[in-house]
Amino acid sequence: MGDWRGSYATPLGTMEVASKIGASAPFGAVFKSRMRTGEVLPPNAPGRDPIVTRILWLRGLEARNADAYGRGIYIHGTPMERLIGRTASYGCIRMRSWDVVRLFDAVPVGARIECGSQPRALCKARHTGLSTLISQLRFSGSVEE
Numbered sequence: 001m002g003d004w005r006g007s008y009a010t011p012l013g014t015m016e017v018a019s020k021i022g023a024s025a026p027f028g029a030v031f032k033s034r035m036r037t038g039e040v041l042p043p044n045a046p047g048r049d050p051i052v053t054r055i056l057w058l059r060g061l062e063a064r065n066a067d068a069y070g071r072g073i074y075i076h077g078t079p080m081e082r083l084i085g086r087t088a089s090y091g092c093i094r095m096r097s098w099d100v101v102r103l104f105d106a107v108p109v110g111a112r113i114e115c116g117s118q119p120r121a122l123c124k125a126r127h128t129g130l131s132t133l134i135s136q137l138r139f140s141g142s143v144e145e
Helices: 097-106 130-137
Strands: 013-021 029-032 035-040 051-060 074-077 093-095 112-115 123-126
Touching (some): 051 097
Antiparallel strands (some): 029 035, 029 051
16 A cells, blocks of 8 residues: 555545546446547456446545556456455556446545555545445455555
């Protein structure tokens, strides 16, 4: 956990959703440099682990996470759903496609996201009425060390 360039660590502290990308994309749509490639992957497709379905791009609001936006730290979908909860990304918070779509639809740009170091309550959104949704999702995001 941390926020230094090249670390592949997940930033801690308060961040906000700076932008939302992929609103009309189908489940499993692959993104490269925040643009759809045209490829669509099913859950647990063999091979690589690209960004899929939706992207919530995070901006750090504290000195300790100030580089999050520049590093391209996202909450995003992953086709490797069987790896949720394991270290498997470059500092992003990975979710199942179904869960990231529900979160994307519920969270506005500017919503605060709190990322901590406790394994089961790693990140939570601070937004009116969202705590119920987060608990329903069992926030399946993965935070890498």
